[in-house]
Amino acid sequence: MSGRTVDDLQAIADAIVAEAVPGEQIAASLSRSTETDVRVRNGEVEHFVSAQSQGVGITVIVDGRTGTSSAGSFDEASWREVLAEARENAQYGSVDEFAGLAEPDGVPIVEQKLWDDDLAAFPTEKKIEIAKELERLVLAEDSRLRIDDANYSDGSTEEASATTLGIRSSSRSNSCYATVSVLVDDNGETQTGWAFALGENPAQFDLPAAAKKASERATRLLGAVKPPSRVTTVVLDPMVTSQFLSIIGGTLNGESVSKGRSIFADRIGEQVASPLVTLVDNPTDSRAYYARETDGDGLAARRNVLIENGVLKMFVHDAYSARRMKTKSTGNAGGCVALQLTPGTKTQEELIAGIEDGVLIDSVQGLHSGVNPVSGDFSTGASGLVIRNGKTAEPIREFTIASTLQRMLLDVQEIGADVDWLPMRAAGVSLVITGVTMSGA
Amino acid sequence: MSLIDLSHDFETSVLERVLAKGRSTGAGFSEIFIEDKRAMGAGLDDGKVEAVSNARSSGAGIRVINGETTGFAYTSDLTEKGLMAAAEAAAAAASSGDGGTHTVSLQALTRQQVNNIRIAPTSVPKARKVELLTIANDVARGIDNSIVQVSASYGDSERRILVVNSDGVFATDEQVRTNFRITVVANGDTGMQTGFDSLGYTIGFELFDEESIEELAQRAARQAVTKLKARPAPSGAMPVVIKCGSGGVLFHEACGHGLEADLVARGASVYANRVGEQVASPLVTLVDDGTMTREWGAIGIDDEGHKAQRNVLIENGILTDYMWDHIRSRQEGRAPSGNGRRQSYEHLPMVRMTNTFVMNGTENPDDIVRATEKGVYVAKLGGGSVNTATGDFVFGMTEAYLIENGEITEPLREGNLIGNGPQVLADIDLLGNDFAMGNPGTCGKDGQGVPVGDGQPTLRVKSMTIGGTAA
Numbered sequence: 016m017s018g019r020t021v022d023d024l025q026a027i028a029d030a031i032v033a034e035a036v037p038g039e040q041i042a043a044s045l046s047r048s049t050e051t052d053v054r055v056r057n058g059e060v061e062h063f064v065s066a067q068s069q070g071v072g073i074t075v076i077v078d079g080r081t082g083t084s085s086a087g088s089f090d091e092a093s094w095r096e097v098l099a100e101a102r103e104n105a106q107y108g109s110v111d112e113f114a115g116l117a118e119p120d121g122v123p124i125v126e127q128k129l130w131d132d133d134l135a136a137f138p139t140e141k142k143i144e145i146a147k148e149l150e151r152l153v154l155a156e157d158s159r160l161r162i163d164d165a166n167y168s169d170g171s172t173e174e175a176s177a178t179t180l181g182i183r184s185s186s187r188s189n190s191c192y193a194t195v196s197v198l199v200d201d202n203g204e205t206q207t208g209w210a211f212a213l214g215e216n217p218a219q220f221d222l223p224a225a226a227k228k229a230s231e232r233a234t235r236l237l238g239a240v241k242p243p244s245r246v247t248t249v250v251l252d253p254m255v256t257s258q259f260l261s262i263i264g265g266t267l268n269g270e271s272v273s274k275g276r277s278i279f280a281d282r283i284g285e286q287v288a289s290p291l292v293t294l295v296d297n298p299t300d301s302r303a304y305y306a307r308e309t310d311g312d313g314l315a316a317r318r319n320v321l322i323e324n325g326v327l328k329m330f331v332h333d334a335y336s337a338r339r340m341k342t343k344s345t346g347n348a349g350g351c352v353a354l355q356l357t358p359g360t361k362t363q364e365e366l367i368a369g370i371e372d373g374v375l376i377d378s379v380q381g382l383h384s385g386v387n388p389v390s391g392d393f394s395t396g397a398s399g400l401v402i403r404n405g406k407t408a409e410p411i412r413e414f415t416i417a418s419t420l421q422r423m424l425l426d427v428q429e430i431g432a433d434v435d436w437l438p439m440r441a442a443g444v445s446l447v448i449t450g451v452t453m454s455g456a
Numbered sequence: 457m458s459l460i461d462l463s464h465d466f467e468t469s470v471l472e473r474v475l476a477k478g479r480s481t482g483a484g485f486s487e488i489f490i491e492d493k494r495a496m497g498a499g500l501d502d503g504k505v506e507a508v509s510n511a512r513s514s515g516a517g518i519r520v521i522n523g524e525t526t527g528f529a530y531t532s533d534l535t536e537k538g539l540m541a542a543a544e545a546a547a548a549a550a551s552s553g554d555g556g557t558h559t560v561s562l563q564a565l566t567r568q569q570v571n572n573i574r575i576a577p578t579s580v581p582k583a584r585k586v587e588l589l590t591i592a593n594d595v596a597r598g599i600d601n602s603i604v605q606v607s608a609s610y611g612d613s614e615r616r617i618l619v620v621n622s623d624g625v626f627a628t629d630e631q632v633r634t635n636f637r638i639t640v641v642a643n644g645d646t647g648m649q650t651g652f653d654s655l656g657y658t659i660g661f662e663l664f665d666e667e668s669i670e671e672l673a674q675r676a677a678r679q680a681v682t683k684l685k686a687r688p689a690p691s692g693a694m695p696v697v698i699k700c701g702s703g704g705v706l707f708h709e710a711c712g713h714g715l716e717a718d719l720v721a722r723g724a725s726v727y728a729n730r731v732g733e734q735v736a737s738p739l740v741t742l743v744d745d746g747t748m749t750r751e752w753g754a755i756g757i758d759d760e761g762h763k764a765q766r767n768v769l770i771e772n773g774i775l776t777d778y779m780w781d782h783i784r785s786r787q788e789g790r791a792p793s794g795n796g797r798r799q800s801y802e803h804l805p806m807v808r809m810t811n812t813f814v815m816n817g818t819e820n821p822d823d824i825v826r827a828t829e830k831g832v833y834v835a836k837l838g839g840g841s842v843n844t845a846t847g848d849f850v851f852g853m854t855e856a857y858l859i860e861n862g863e864i865t866e867p868l869r870e871g872n873l874i875g876n877g878p879q880v881l882a883d884i885d886l887l888g889n890d891f892a893m894g895n896p897g898t899c900g901k902d903g904q905g906v907p908v909g910d911g912q913p914t915l916r917v918k919s920m921t922i923g924g925t926a927a
Contacts, residue, residue, distance in 0.1 A: 056722075059523075059525060060525045061524065061525065062525070062804060063528070064528045064529070064530075064549075064804065065527075065528075065549055066528075066529055066531070066802065067530075067531065068530070068532060068802060074507070081507045082508050083507045083508070083509040084511070084512075085509070085512070087512065087514065088532050097510075097512075100510045103582075104509060104510060104582070106582075107498065107582045107586045108504075108505050108507060109500075109503075109505040109506075161723060163724055164722075198724060206845070207724075207845045207846065241921075244691045244692040274605055275648075276641055276648070278647065278648070380848070381850030381851065381852065381874075383839050383841070384840055384841070384850065384851055384872060385850065385852050385870070385871060385872030385923060389641055389650045390683075390869065390870065392870045394689075394870065394871035394872045394924065395872055396850035396874045396923070412846070413848050413876055413921070414921065415872050415921065415922075415923025417689075417691065417872075417923050418925060452924070452925040454691035454692055454922060454923045455692070455693075456692075456693055456921070
């Protein structure tokens with residue numbers, strides 16, 4: 016377990032579970048968190064948020080019927096009320112033969128460093144100073160830049176859970192980051208950029224790199240035009256690949272598969288992607304932003320190979336979907352949180368050098384509205400740079416790229432070596448995909 | 457669990473002391489936002505009613521504004537001690553070191569109730585709510601053999617808020633919302649397709665006397681079945697006709713966000729410094745109206761205690777005003793517009809839309825289609841997003857058809873449409889006379905979601921880029 020155990024929360028979780036009557040399963044989870052959020056603009060603090068919150072969530076399963084309830088306080092009167100509500104709600108669920116909490120499976124937990132003492136002790140004035148410093152560094156990059164806002168945020172969470180099947184876990188975690196969003200004006204045109212800095216504590220932030228990235232993102236789109244429509248080869252920037260992989264991860268979720276909503280149902284053992292594609296979900300890899308010890312059911316997180324050399328190997332499961340599909344939980348209650356593609360050997364520049372005619376996709380917009388994971392249709396707004404004769408050329412914007420998720424996986428032509436452990440559910444890496452329709456003027 | 461009676465459970469003298477504590481480090485303004493909210497939900501998937509759930513949250517957010525700096529703290533401890541501690545934290549966060557005593561004296565409470573609920577959702581047995589799910593499931597599955605999956609959800613919420621500030625605002629509101637959503641999956645030769653529809657109003661359980669769950673389920677099911685025959689959407693620019701009540705999100709993204717005064721003040725909007733100018737086709741009159749009782753974005757007061765208003769933003773294509781919250785309106789020395797909203801007591805208020813819509817034009821909607829030689833007819837739009845600084849926005853089409861020789865023909869697969877706000881507003885060349893409000897929405901901004909409504913008559917945009925794969 017990380018840090019010290021959270022004794023008082025664990026005691027309440029245990030007390031709730033102890034209320035179970037014969038034939039009743041109960042799972043209780045409690046959390047207590049703090050948050051600091053500083054926003055700076057023009058050298059002044061625009062807002063400073065400091066807050067604490069807490070919560071309790073209870074699931075009750077009786078005779079295959081499930082009910083849940085939650086509240087924002089966990090004094091005894093409150094949790095008893097929440098428990099009563101969850102019990103009442105359970106009466107209204109359908110009988111589901113697969114309903115039930117996770118059985119302990121003996122898979123050992125891989126310890127993660129989730130708590131940082133230096134962050135916990137970091138003084139408030141310095142948090143403000145970090146946001147101001149980031150703002151100064153950005154403005155020094157390019158005289159045409161304006162700051163939209165510069166932010167420092169951190170938070171800490173203590174959690175404890177218990178179930179009537181004997182799963183108990185508690186943890187303490189904290190995290191911090193700084194972000195900046197910028198505007199650049201040139202010849203009556205405005206473009207935007209953003210960047211972040213991450214670390215276990217603020218001393219690890221690389222603020223100059225973040226400032227440079229924000230400036231680069233904004234300025235390199237200046238003068239962008241709407242391109243003509245055509246079918247082309249795209250290079251997805253690591254951030255875009257990460258978003259793409261998160262969607263793919265969702266389609267491999269056991270619940271979607273068991274309920275007939277996955278484009279990959281019944282395709283285990285088939286070639287669903289280019290042989291270059293090996294996709295792993297590994298929350299025990301400490302480099303992953305969402306590295307964790309246990310999943311949402313309280314089972315140990317573990318490494319799972321989802322696609323190997325393009326062949327679909329498995330779906331991911333929580334206790335419920337595993338029971339439905341007569342298999343074992345893969346420790347994925349809550350879905351995939353640490354996806355990674357096996358990298359190739361080339362830098363992004365080297366990948367681009369091999370492309371005569373294509374587009375580098377810098378950012379995408381509207382994935383939530385343009386991608387349907389059930390049909391596989393993929394269509395998203397994008398901006399980026401034209402690739403001509405192996406080099407990036409003029410910027411383009413206000414166009415879409417479209418294909419299907421199935422085709423895109425098969426059309427992966429190269430994977431870069433530039434793995435980026437982004438604060439997302441998938442690590443980023445440059446990805447070359449052919450046969451994508453670009454729709455513009 | 458019944459909600460706290462906000463108007464009786466907090467003594468005026470306690471609120472006055474907390475406000476004074478908020479200003480104890482020299483701040484000119486302090487505010488207490490108290491919220492008590494409960495929500496109940498139930499979902500059906502794969503033929504089974506899944507976890508029926510309840511959630512309850514209550515707490516207070518204390519905001520202190522000192523010059524340009526806002527200090528904010530929130531707490532779930534609603535005792536005087538808890539409120540004082542939060543006020544102290546907020547005051548420290550916005551400290552100027554000036555100190556001093558500031559007294560606040562509150563007048564009579566303004567009591568709003570956004571609507572008169574006929575049937576409080578809490579008075580309805582949960583079994584009845586669950587029954588709606590099974591009705592929707594059965595109806596949808598009965599539409600066609602190709603339907604392989606149905607998921608549906610029911611939700612209701614009751615939110616009481618009390619806002620008190622050092623300017624003397626002292627107001628309360630009660631907001632009850634009820635909604636129902638259904639997603640249907642159909643399977644055919646070319647794979648699976650989805651159909652979706654939803655109902656959501658700021659009313660109680662009478663929603664289900666006024667609207668038909670059966671019709672909702674039928675519409676979603678037919679949408680999925682129709683899309684089985686869909687061909688890939690075209691790529692490239694062409695005229696787009698958007699059916700009434702399905703495309704309000706176009707305006708929400710194309711210009712709504714850009715008319716929020718906080719983004720304008722930051723110079724992060726293409727509509728900054730353009731009041732009085734022609735920013736849209738003369739056909740367009742755009743209104744944001746929090747007073748539309750019943751609609752999903754309706755409020756009695758905003759989350760800063762100001763009464764909901766009807767605000768005309770664009771009139772005959774000319775930009776008339778932005779939307780305002782406390783901070784931005786104070787900076788401009790003008791009245792707020794009832795657009796200061798927040799997701800919960802844990803969040804700072806921002807300028808947000810309520811119900812945003814385009815008023816009727818004069819064209820017969822059928823004539824609009826007939827006047828279009830080749831284009832796309834969008835019967836249902838999905839979500840969208842916008843970069844307000846550039847005006848570039850996208851939104852998804854979840855049900856669309858080709859228009860060929862003035863007739864609606866084949867269904868199209870899903871895709872995004874992309875456009876630039878000012879350009880698209882200028883390119884609206886036909887506006888129908890069949891105004892309708894659309895589906896309930898949740899608008900996200902800076903990590904906060906709030907309920908919003910939108911609406912428009914059938915209209916045509918001369919040219920937009922369709923993000924499909926077909927030539």
